[in-house]
Amino acid sequence: MPSVPVFCGKDCGGNACPLIATVEDGRVTCIAHNPAAGRYLRGCWRGYNLPLETYAPDRILRPLVRTGSRGSGRFREASWDEALDLTARKLAEVRARYGATAVMNRGGTGTTSALHASGALLSRFLALFGGYTRLTGGYSNAAAAFILPYLLGDDWSVSGWDASTMQFAQMIILWGANVLETRQGAEVPQRLLQARKRGAQIVVIDPRRTNTVKRAATWWIPCRLGTDAALMLAVLYVLISENLVDRAFVEAHSSGFDQLEQYVLGNDGQAKSPQWAEGICGVPAEEIARFARAYSAAKPAMLLPGFSIQRVFAGEEPFRLTIALQVATGNFGKRGGSTGSMNNLLPSPRVGRLPVPQAPNLAEVPAVRWPDVILQGRAGGYVVDIHAVYNLGANSLNQGADIRKAMAALAKVDFVVSHELFMTPTARWSDVILPAASSLEKEDIGIPWLGNYLLYKPQAVPPLGQARSDYDILWDLATRLGFGQDFSQGRSAAEWVQHFIEQSEITDPEAFRRTGIYWAPEQERVGLAQFAADPARFPLRTPSGKVEIASEAYQRATGFPAIPTWQAPPQDGRYPLCLITPKSPYRTHSQGSNIAEIRKRAAHALEMHPQDAASRGISDGDRVCLYNDQGEAIIAVRLTEDIIPGVVCLPEGVWVDLDDQGRDRAGSANMFTSTEGTRPGIACVMHGVAVEVRREPTPGLCRSLWHIAGDTRPPTEPTARQLARPHI
């Protein structure tokens, strides 16, 4: 029974996790841990269930062309020739009439590896096509990516750390980071559990009692959504007023701390004391002070912020403060400490990757605003009018903000094409759907989210039905449009992979292909360690050569204060509850939303604290209406004390399913989010969304709710063996 190394290659927080697939009679029957990767670097539930995706009964296996109105879901099967001819003709028409930038590049995060990377593939194709409109910022970390260059200069891109350095931390602060479920590096979960075992203090700051809290935390500090900046300022207040700041470190490594200090002490008339913060974030003043003291005493302390804390109103501020905190406590750039920046900012080993040429014509618009760009175009002040949308590895309609606006946008353009495995809401709103090969059906090199290693997978099984790899699809399309040779450079997918390995630092390619893993020599990297050790000799590339805690450049460019400040989110009395839309442990974003086994694992429901339910006459299992100005959903409610009062939780990624009144019956998180974005970064806001909940007229209908969210279709094969795998 042959087994081969594989990995998912999805934008899942791991991106490259070491797995082994067993192949029997041309089918993958089991996925297990790849022992060559050792004990820390491990896969998760999602990887062990890869076959559920490949062998799902509703997988699209032939090209489809729309027959009903757009969004109606009516399609007919077509030959590859017909579907590709039609796509090439439509794209060429749009280009001839409006210019190439009239095509919006919606390359998503479906695949992230060296060759079959949705974003790079589509950008390469469209650059050679003549240009496109590019979405900037993305949904993951746009606010952080906006602000970090002001603090750290170009060095922000190397400000992370290797997961193995968690073994040196005395305290690990997971600030809005649920790493046992979102990973943030495939080695992070096991390293965290190990740290817990050896007695490190593990503090989790999160409005939910997550699995990370339950399994790893020694201290859970529940705080209100989007109030982290206030809590951080109050921690600084304690450090300053109790003389716990590492003054020598601050002096040598940062500029502008004095300005922040004045603000914290109240030069605007308000001291940012724990008592002040308690009223905002709900954490008792005494606990804030206790936390600040423990933090300053633990050496080294590692602060790992989730991306969540910047996907909120004024999301630019929290990452300025996580960095200020690590500087103030002298943990910045130390082994077992961290810079306070995103942890996944370190280079991966040298290896070839699909080149993306410069596009001759390029328009740029902020990702979160993509529906507005289509709906308003130049007349609305945007730089371009969009006439075609190209989705590749993206469930754009479901995963961007404001689904109803996104529907209106997709209805407006002349042409929409998607490469997909499934009839996602976005595919449904397309004119042509091109069936894509799944992860197990493609050879590739895995580039990790975090870590100094690479993975290899051969094609474990050939594509099912008529599915083809995105590379092959685009090559064919490029040939029809007259640039096939430029696109492929004459290389098949396998030849590109071979070429990438030849360009790499891997010294034993045969072992890489056989074991599926290459470890680079250095495994304990600490971002900005040289600067931390000797700031005079290794200055940062910022105006002061130091961490710019006050950034005049930022103030000049944006008109916002040079130092991080507390900006209270606007209140709307109609919507007193705060919605949180985190990742599901069982899905990568919207992937798996259609798969019965996965839905059964995580019956989808709105989570709510019993206090909030009682005041609204709601009981566990009731059907409720969740609503705000953006939209409405009818959904089952699950009461839990694992969430603080005032906050409700709806995991992101469930496919929208509108009834004839335009209400969502599935509970898709982006029915409620807005395309407005933060200021000044125009980054998405997906946590801390103002909503209200009311009981629907027929209470109790969903007492057996843990079945309505599931699916009644017969289970797909293979089943039991996959589901038996433990996750993490």
Ligand SMILES: Nc1nc2c(c(=O)[nH]1)N[C@H]1C(S)=C(S)[C@@H](COP(=O)(O)OP(=O)(O)OC[C@H]3O[C@@H](n4cnc5c(=O)[nH]c(N)nc54)[C@H](O)[C@@H]3O)O[C@H]1N2
């Ligand atoms: N299972 C799974 N893991 C994933 C992904 C996935 O799809 N599925 N996607 C990956 C991708 S692409 C990304 S960008 C990352 C994103 O990673 P994150 O943005 O960090 O993930 P979230 O689940 O949104 O939030 C993490 C935790 O923060 C908490 N939280 C939310 N808002 C706040 C807040 O205002 N303050 C505080 N203190 N806590 C808050 C949530 O309750 C949640 O437990 O995850 C990656 N990991």
Ligand SMILES: Nc1nc2c(c(=O)[nH]1)N[C@H]1C(S)=C(S)[C@@H](COP(=O)(O)OP(=O)(O)OC[C@H]3O[C@@H](n4cnc5c(=O)[nH]c(N)nc54)[C@H](O)[C@@H]3O)O[C@H]1N2
């Ligand atoms: N409310 C809310 N919304 C969010 C978030 C949130 O926290 N809350 N998180 C945001 C974040 S961080 C991100 S990164 C985005 C992600 O948003 P998207 O990039 O849209 O990610 P997915 O939902 O995973 O969609 C990927 C699609 O690619 C398809 N696919 C998988 N493999 C392949 C392949 O090999 N080829 C092709 N052609 N297709 C493939 C899958 O079937 C799936 O439909 O979502 C964002 N949306």
Ligand SMILES: [Mo]
């Ligand atoms: Mo993301």
